[in-house]
Amino acid sequence: MFNGSTEKEIDCVLILAFANGDRKAAQQLTERLMPKIHAHAYYRLGNIADAEDVTQEAFLRLWQFAPRWEQGNAHVSTWLYRVVSNLCKDRYRRPKLEDLIVAKEPTDETQSPADKIDDHYRQKALYDAMSLLPENQRLAVQFRHIDELTNPEIAEIMGLSVEAVESLTARGKRKLIEVLASYKTELGYTHG
């Protein structure tokens, strides 16, 4: 059915199918997009319960909007990212980093304990450094390097030009490098 289609075209087909009465399409869409949206919300809010609430709300809005969805609309994932980003902004509170670290601990069973500790320190370091960035820069860096979106997608979500996004990301990364420089030795990071 989806041969030759890009991931985003598949999402579009699924949302239109849902709007036309295909309930299974909702399940497929949820399985495809929920982990990404939840991860974004979690990193923004630093709390699993809040992230889940925001994710559920974003999807509810998607289901309600589905009958008005048109082929030329934004990509489903982009649309969802924009909604969840706004919901996070409304609900934003400074996350407790401890929650973030503890919650992440049991996720990757293949890592050795030493690797896990290193990763936890790196997460903490990056998290602290990101919190020093202005909101737009932090958001652009998160979308680009943690959510792994493209610059045009980020531009669409944030309502900016691609150049503005590039500039925000570059400035954000420069700032992060400065802040993280002090962590390098401590974390056993020797590159550069």
Place this chain on the structure above:
Amino acid sequence: MVKKTNPSSDDISVFFDAAKGTMPKDHQDLKNNILRDAEKTNSELNTLDELSVFFEASKVGVPKVNRDLETRILRDADRAHGVMNASPVRLWIDQSLVFLKELGGFPSAVGFTASLAAGVCIGFYSPDWSDSITSFFLIDAFDEVSFTGSFLGLNEIFEDI
């Protein structure tokens, strides 16, 4: 009148020479631009390399999504789906059922409906047995309140003051 002649190769060579004269400068600019872009790209790549360790660490630790969340999302989808396809009558019935549920369930709904019906009957028909009830509770249903006379004797009280 100026006689138009075909330009000789010497005439044209002036332009070629002029063009050649600018070439090295353009090339130099182009080269500088390319080098600057390469340096910038290289610098950006280095920056990315330096940060990628931290970004990767953040990505690997994202918690697994609770299965319950998926169930909740799909339940919402079902509801939204129902709303999309439901007729107005069906929607009204659904909303009424939700209202009754919020009221306290079936027993409360029955009690509420019965008392509502009784109230309406008594109000419209004023049955004969209502007299005996009112007399039992010593209620004079036809007491008239005079708005012109003294109300609860307040006039007298105010006169004393």
